[in-house]
Amino acid sequence: MQLSAAPYEERLTAPRSWWLISFLVGVSLALILLPFGTLPMLAGLAGGTAAAAVVASSYGSVRIRVVGDFLIAGEARIPLAALGEAEILDPEEARAWRTYKADTRAFLLLRAYIPTALRVEVTDPEDPTPYLYLSTREPERLAAALQAAEPTP
Structure with missing residues (x-):
């Protein structure tokens, strides 16, 4: 696949x-x-x-990339097959997921000076990380790039 x-x-x-x-x-x-x-x-x-x-x-040199079959966020390299749905977070929701809604097991690529973010579920049953929180200025584009990563036969 x-x-x-x-x-x-x-x-x-x-x-x-x-x-x-x-x-x-x-x-x-x-x-x-x-x-x-x-x-x-x-x-x-x-x-x-x-x-x-x-x-x-x-x-400020951290990068988020979708390359081949991987999402590379800072030092993390996550296979796209291990990712589930992506949720675009407006500034208010992003603040909530950074604070009282946050899970201590989550992977946070957090930059406080960027108000918007993308929350992506981790579906790999062997990975204890429940989701990725990625600060991004373009959450719609990143979500579209991840959604376009559908299995091809």
Whole structure:
């Protein structure tokens, strides 16, 4: 049995405000190093900004992809055959599934700065994970890509 899916790829980039915060971290470090002179202050500005930018970039570099017979969400690689129905979550429902409706056994690819999400049931009886919660800016497209993954003879 061969599965195929509509191609889908999304990178969950960090919001623009995080880049401003990265610069402000550099300014803070520069102010801390100001009593030691101009060169340490400039090094603190450059080093602090660069370090904070690396952290923001790495946190925002997670990707969600449908490739062949797999859903790849961050470091997780899940066979499409193990997935059930997908539920598109609006911002209010997404918040509910992140908080009081959440199951501690669920796989969460959570980015708080993305208000919408997709909840996908895991149908594999050997997997204790009840569902996947995937933060996504385009839950309709991701659900369509997963739905297009129907078994072909």
